[in-house]
Each structure stands twice: as structure tokens, then as C-alpha cells.
Amino acid sequence: MLAETKTNHDSSNPRWVANAHAKPAVVLFIIVCHAGALAAPWTFSWAGLASSIILYYLSMGVGITLGFHRLFAHRSYRAPQWFKIAVGTLGCLSLQSGPIRWALTHRLHHRFSDSKDDPHSPRVNFFWAHTGWNFYWSPEHLGLPGHHRFARDLYADPVARLLERGFLPINAASIVLLLCIGVFAGDVPMGLSLVTWGFALRVVLVWHGTWLVNSATHTWGYRTFATNDASRNLWWVALLTFGEGWHNNHHAHPTAADHGRRWFEFDFTYCTICLLELVGVISHVKRSTSSRVSDRQKGDPALHDNRYSGRTEEMGTEPNSGGNELNDAHPGKKLR
Numbered sequence: 628m629l630a631e632t633k634t635n636h637d638s639s640n641p642r643w644v645a646n647a648h649a650k651p652a653v654v655l656f657i658i659v660c661h662a663g664a665l666a667a668p669w670t671f672s673w674a675g676l677a678s679s680i681i682l683y684y685l686s687m688g689v690g691i692t693l694g695f696h697r698l699f700a701h702r703s704y705r706a707p708q709w710f711k712i713a714v715g716t717l718g719c720l721s722l723q724s725g726p727i728r729w730a731l732t733h734r735l736h737h738r739f740s741d742s743k744d745d746p747h748s749p750r751v752n753f754f755w756a757h758t759g760w761n762f763y764w765s766p767e768h769l770g771l772p773g774h775h776r777f778a779r780d781l782y783a784d785p786v787a788r789l790l791e792r793g794f795l796p797i798n799a800a801s802i803v804l805l806l807c808i809g810v811f812a813g814d815v816p817m818g819l820s821l822v823t824w825g826f827a828l829r830v831v832l833v834w835h836g837t838w839l840v841n842s843a844t845h846t847w848g849y850r851t852f853a854t855n856d857a858s859r860n861l862w863w864v865a866l867l868t869f870g871e872g873w874h875n876n877h878h879a880h881p882t883a884a885d886h887g888r889r890w891f892e893f894d895f896t897y898c899t900i901c902l903l904e905l906v907g908v909i910s911h912v913k914r915s916t917s918s919r920v921s922d923r924q925k926g927d928p929a930l931h932d933n934r935y936s937g938r939t940e941e942m943g944t945e946p947n948s949g950g951n952e953l954n955d956a957h958p959g960k961k962l963r
């Protein structure tokens with residue numbers, strides 16, 4: 628089942644590493660959050676544990692997987708504004724970024740998967756793909772106006788812009804809220820327990836869960852589709868991320884809402900999407916059976932190399948237009 632990975636890229640001199648600038652504040656914040664998470668055993672309470680589990684699902688399963696990834700980045704379904712605000716707010720609680728920067732980075736990953744322009748390829752090294760890329764910013768990323776085209780739809784979306792601006796206030800408010808609930812419902816130690824378990828530990832777990840999609844599912848697992856990247860399907864990452872571990876399937880059909888293909892590839896988030904569609908909350912769900920895969924896109928090296936030409940314009944930005952086409956830039960033939 629395991630297929631040899633083929634790419635059209637030379638990643639021996641990763642552009643992101645060569646031009647990267649350190650972000651010391653981000654490094655310090657990530658270290659502080661990990662230190663806070665390590666304090667969890669000394670602040671244990673059942674309420675703290677419950678807050679950690681509930682907020683893990685809400686920020687990872689709903690915020691990142693259902694919201695930032697399948698709605699904002701890939702537009703796998705259509706949703707009303709209130710729904711976008713709700714899932715986008717929960718996505719911000721994952722403390723990764725606002726929806727625009729998250730989707731932009733992710734679209735760049737799909738566009739340049741495992742090439743020298745991939746923001747977080749394990750072809751640099753595993754640590755870079757997992758965590759290291761967060762410690763730097765690169766002019767190749769947000770510094771180049773050309774790359775803003777990759778999120779043109781989101782820059783024009785007032786909901787996405789509002790959430791992007793509200794990213795830090797939303798998280799600050801969540802800490803204050805957890806502290807106040809704990810103090811007023813119990814005492815100061817209870818407040819500290821909720822902050823430690825519901826914020827610090829939970830955020831660290833969500834970070835590593837999300838980062839494993841960038842690192843582990845481009846390193847270990849099996850391949851169903853012969854995509855032009857190193858993406859793989861990995862069951863335990865799928866469990867941790869509510870379906871995102873079926874990453875090779877996803878790279879084959881990026882706009883499809885269903886990431887699982889075989890009976891054992893359980894995709895919790897796709898089940899949620901089907902339920903939301905059934906009750907009429909969301910609509911126009913894109914599925915792998917209807918995802919566009921054109922012969923022109925298959926193995927076309929120009930899709931990877933011609934970054935700032937007209938092809939980049941196709942990346943996508945108008946709802947249900949060229950963006951969806953280009954988000955399917957790495958389709959692959961099924962191996963079996």
C-alpha cells in the first residue's frame with residue numbers, strides 16, 4: 628500500500644529557511660504555554676479536566692478542522708454568517724492565528740507541498756515541520772503581495788477580517804473568563820485550575836495535534852493516492868484531529884469535505900458536516916466524488932513552479948471559482 632513519494636520539486640534549499648527571521652516573542656510564548664501545561668498535575672480539578680476536554684473539542688474539532696480548514700481554507704461547504712463567526716471564534720481559541728493567516732499559510736502548503744516554498748515541509752527536518760516554522764516569519768510568506776492573492780476572498784470577507792483583528796482579544800477574554808468562572812464558582816485555586824487545564828494544557832495539546840498534520844502525516848503512514856507530495860494517511864493523527872489524519876486523501880482532493888475514503892477511515896468532522904447539512908445549517912457540501920480533478924492539473928510541474936504568473940491568480944479567491952480549482956492542485960491517481 629505504501630507508495631514511493633514522487634515530487635516535482637527541489638527542496639534542498641528551502642526558501643523559507645534561507646530567508647527566515649526569528650520571532651522571539653512567539654518562541655517565548657510557546658515556551659511559557661508549555662511550562663504552564665507542565666503545571667497541570669499540581670492544579671488538577673475535575674472541573675479543570677472537563678474544561679480541557681470540552682475546549683479541546685471546540686477549538687480543535689470545531690474551530691480548526693470544521694472551521695479554519697474545511698470552511699475558511701477550502702470552502703468545502705457553504706455556511707451562514709453566524710456559523711462562520713461561531714466556528715471562526717472557536718478557531719481563534721486554538722491560538723494559532725486568525726482565519727486569514729491560517730488559511731493563507733495552509734493554501735501555500737497545498738500549492739507548494741513539500742517543495743522549497745512549502746511553509747512547513749518535513750523535507751527540511753521533522754522539527755521544522757512540526758514546530759520550528761512557527762518560530763520564524765519569512766518575506767516569502769506574508770511579505771510578498773503576490774501571496775496575498777492566495778487569500779483574496781478572505782481579505783474581502785468582513786467576518787474573516789473581524790476575526791483576524793479579534794484573534795488576541797478573543798484569547799485574552801477566554802483566560803479572564805476561565806479565571807472568573809473558577810473564582811466565583813469556587814475559589815482562587817479553582818480559577819487557576821481552569822486557566823491551567825482549560826487554556827495552557829489544552830492549547831498545547833491543540834497545537835501539537837495540528838502540527839502533527841504538518842509533520843507526521845507527511846512522514847509516516849500509507850498512501851492511497853499518488854499525489855506529487857509526501858502526504859500520507861495516519862490513523863492516530865485522524866483520531867487526535869477529528870479526521871485530519873487522512874491527509875493523503877485530502878491532498879488528492881483538497882476541497883472535498885470527506886477526508887476518509889475506506890470503511891475504516893473514520894472522519895468525525897465529515898459526519899458532523901453531514902448532520903449539519905441534514906438539519907439545514909450548511910449547504911453545497913463538496914464531496915470527493917464530485918471534486919474536480921482535471922487532466923491538466925495532474926502532474927503539471929508548472930502548477931508548482933510558475934508562482935507569480937497568471938496561474939497564481941487561479942489560486943483562489945472567489946467563492947466557488949478558481950480557488951477551488953487551484954486548491955485541487957495536487958490531485959493524484961488512486962494507487963489501488
Ligand SMILES: [Zn+2]
Binds near residue numbers: 878
Ligand atoms: Zn499536507
Ligand SMILES: [Zn+2]
Binds near residue numbers: 701737881
Ligand atoms: Zn487542506
